[in-house]
Amino acid sequence: MSKVLYPVSKPGAGAVGKTSTWRWQRPVINLDKCTKCGLCWLYCPEPAFEINEEGYPVVKYDWCKGCGICYNECPVNAIEMVNEE
Amino acid sequence: MSITSRVKKVLTGNHATAYAVMQARVDVIPAYPITPQTTIVEKLDEFIENGLLDASMIRVESEHSAMAAAIGASAAGARTYTATSSHGLLYMYENLWWAANARLPIVATFVTRAIGPPWNIWSDHQDIFTLRDSGWILFMAKNAQEAYDLTLQAFKIAENPNIRLPVGIGYDGFYISHTSEPVEMLAQDEVDAFLPDKRSIKPLLDPSNPYTIGNLPEASFNFLIRKNMWGSMESSIDYIKKVGYEYYLLTGRNYGDLxxxxxxxxxxxxxxxxxxxxxxxxxxxxxxxxxxxxxxxxxxxxxxxxxxxxxxxxxxxxxxxxxxxxxxxxxxxxxxxxxxxxxxxxxxxxxxxxxxxxxxxxxxxxxxxxxxxxxxxxxxxxxxxxxxxxxxxxxx
The missing domain is CATH 3.40.50.920 (Rossmann fold)
Incomplete structure (x- = not known):
């Protein structure tokens, strides 16, 4: 008898493969405006943001679906949604 | 009184089933009443109230919730049982498939009853056959003794780590559920020896090693989940026969023949x-x-x-x-x-x-x-x- 396959996964980046192919717009952060508040990282429904050593948000484009929530939430309009080619 | 030696009682199919479930020492019974299944879970409630069964009876608001609670309990590693019929089974339907794909060793009794309209409480087999393609292992008993015997075997089959599929036992409403006949029951220590240790059930939910169940995977993983179930289903036949033969050696009643x-x-x-x-x-x-x-x-x-x-x-x-x-x-x-x-x-x-x-x-x-x-x-x-x-x- 073969091993039972369970429909379980460890939560984390990439459990569903690269979800970036769903994206038609990408968030681009203007670091000159960014206040390092971290709201983009907090609201992102995917683990598509990380905070770098200097405290700035970095988008992980492999997992970003381009939903635009970060763009919507940024209090200083530091995020722009740019069309994918 | 727990059953300390083999005893023959005159029981309805529903009460015979309830005795088997009690003797299997289930942990959790989420249940919602529907005729002609109701007297199974009523009897189990009575066993719990009288201190004969140490289980949680979860009184839910619908059959859909009954199976949802069963999924949660079974995923946590509890030995889990429920019962339903007809429209109750259909209301449970989405979660019955969920339980199968999640490979949860739930045991359920489906007391067969026609599906309306027009409203009808009598037996036909249309309800249980809606589960034909789901991944539930399905038995059909033809008397109260078989209902009792197959219920005990069901836990052993479902919990086998290489099978891990939910098992349903069907029998006809009223003809079997509500008529009485002599049923021989095993002694409690015989049942304890026959069934696997409950603690051997692999929990899918483990706080020290967290996983999510049923999250979105790549489509090919879904395909493989169903293919893997197919393999377990096919290979379960040998184990079902083995369990049946073991039960035959214990009782003299032949379940090695499917x-x-x-x-x-x-x-x-x-x-x-x-x-x-x-x-x-x-x-x-x-x-x-x-x-x-x-x-x-x-x-x-x-x-x-x-x-x-x-x-x-x-x-x-x-x-x-x-x-x-x-x-x-x-x-x-x-x-x-x-x-x-x-x-x-x-x-x-x-x-x-x-x-x-x-x-x-x-x-x-x-x-x-x-x-x-x-x-x-x-x-x-x-x-x-x-x-x-x-x-x-x-x-x-």
């Missing part, structure tokens, strides 16, 4: 039916045999996985098979017939198969119905391509 053959050895004609009406079929066989007809009967005790090898073996050299289904696939045929005809075709068996639908909505099926169909088959009045509906001794 098809209950009755006088099939030299038969040229074999009836096929399941559940309570199989008893009528066997009476019909005795009556026809007494007049010199070579007839036999096979009752499928296991519906899924389909016991193909045993069915072929039972058919032997028979020339014709008369399949009496108490459930119909609309626009196709009697469900037992469509299952069997596939076996006949794939194995190129040289046998005529007749498709008779009887007993829908609890319309009585008696030995005379089997005999009438047999005589009419011999008289050649049927077109084999037709699905024949027989109601109360008349074709309709």
């Amino acid at each position: 098809v209950d053959k009755y006088r099939c050895e030299d038969a040229d004609t074999i009836f096929v039916s399941i559940g309570a009406m199989a008893n009528e079929g066997m009476v019909a066989v005795d009556r026809l045999r007494s007049k010199g007809h070579k007839v036999g009967h096979m009752a499928l005790r296991l519906l899924r996985p389909y016991p193909e090898d045993e069915v072929i073996d039972s058919i032997g050299n028979a020339e014709r098979i008369i399949v009496m289904s108490r459930a119909v696939s609309m626009g196709k045929g009697g469900i037992l017939f469509t299952d069997l005809i596939d076996v006949v075709y794939r194995n190129r068996l040289n046998v005529d198969v007749y498709d008779i639908v009887v007993g829908l909505a609890g319309v009585e099926v008696v030995d005379n119905d089997f005999i009438k169909v047999y005589n009419d088959v011999l008289d050649g009045i049927f077109d084999k391509r037709e699905t024949i509906f027989l109601m109360g001794g008349k074709y309709v």
